[in-house]
Amino acid sequence: MIRVEGLYKSFDNKTVLSDINVVFESKKVNLIIGKSGSGKTVLLKSLIGLHTINKGKVLYGDRDITAMTSRQIKLLREEIGVVFQGGALFDSLTVLENVKFPLNLFTNFSEKEKNERALFCLRRVNLTDADHLYPAEISGGMKKRVAIARAIVLKPKYLFCDEPNSGLDPLTAIVIDNLIQEITHEYDMTTIVNTHDMNSVFEIGEKIVFIHEGRKEWEGTKEEIADSDNKNLNDFIFSSKLYKKLKHVLK
Template sequence: MIQAEGVCKSFDKKEVLSDINAVFEPGKVNMIIGKSGSGKTVLLKSLIGLHTIDAGRILYDNRDITVMNSNQLKEIRKELGVVFQGGALFDSLTVLENVKFPLNLFSAMSEKEKIERAIFCLKRVNLENVENLYPAEISGGMKKRVAIARAIVLQPKYLFCDEPNSGLDPLTSIVIDNLLSEITHEYNMTTVINTHDMNSVFEIGEKVLFIHEGHKEWEGTNENIMYSDNKALNEFLFSSKLNKMVREKLRRKC
């Protein structure tokens, strides 16, 4: 479980996050949603320690990362898997080398064990016989699956994904959503996904946090989100930018 308690963050005296309190539950797909500029990406980066917060605490199973030294943070990071927007694969490394990369940093495995573990993770995301290819030689959806394989190679307790469906077609997005949901439940991970994709929210989002102008405006499940009386959330859900399919799904459920 991950807890954010009173989290505040400012840049150049501009407050981006204000008193955020939230719980991200293990064995569930936890989603952070909100408009561009709402602060959700800053929150995600704060949760994984890429931003130092100005106030509050961030707890990983009651371990406060905001007071940890560099060695303690390194130990925590062994328990984290991160899928960055766009995949963030190393272009100069093969698929296998990309997936092995965290093992080179954090494990004491032999080279044979690293290769076996990396290939196992590639198979888990339904990729076979691609280990010797380079990122430029595979599709966008395959790149995302390689990034997921790399993120789970250390068997993390916590998985973070920043816009995992960004740039993907609808069918490939469904594949990625299903994969993230499957591995979350299979490994009982605390999965936190930052997304604009409301199709993903309604299909796999078990816990949803809505951020608006740096504040937590709403928190609940994808089952009760359409019954919210929060004005900002309803405006976000029914905005013209949302997929027509999502709006229709909301109307049917209401």
């Protein structure tokens, strides 16, 4: 479980996040949704310590990342896997070398052990014959799967994904969604995903947090969205015709 208490974040005296209070549930796929510029990516980066917040707490169990030393944060990050929006693969490294990268940083494994672990993770994301290829030689969907393999190579307790379906066709996006859901439950991870993909909301969202203009306006389950009376949430998710159709289906 990750608990956020009274989180504020500003850049150049401009407030981006205001008084965010939310609990991201263990062993579930938690989604953060909102318009571009709403603050959801800033929130995700604040959760993992890439942004220093102005006020508030981010608690991993009883550990507050905002009060940790740099060494403590490094130890915590061994429990964290991150899938960045563009995949963030190293172009000069092969697929196998990209997946091994966290093992090189955080473990004392032998080269054989690192290869075995990396190849296991590549098999888990259904990439069995791509280990020798470079990022430029694989598709966008494959890059996302490599990024997921790298994110889980250290057997993390927490998985963060920033717009994992960005730039993917609808069918490939479904594959990535299903993979995220499967590994969350398989490894009992607390998963937090930033997304604007409404298919993700209705297919894999177990806990959903809606951010609007830097504030948390709504939280609940995908089933509860249909009954929400929050205008900003409804305007974000549904066009008028689609809203009526989906609302009927979800009920």
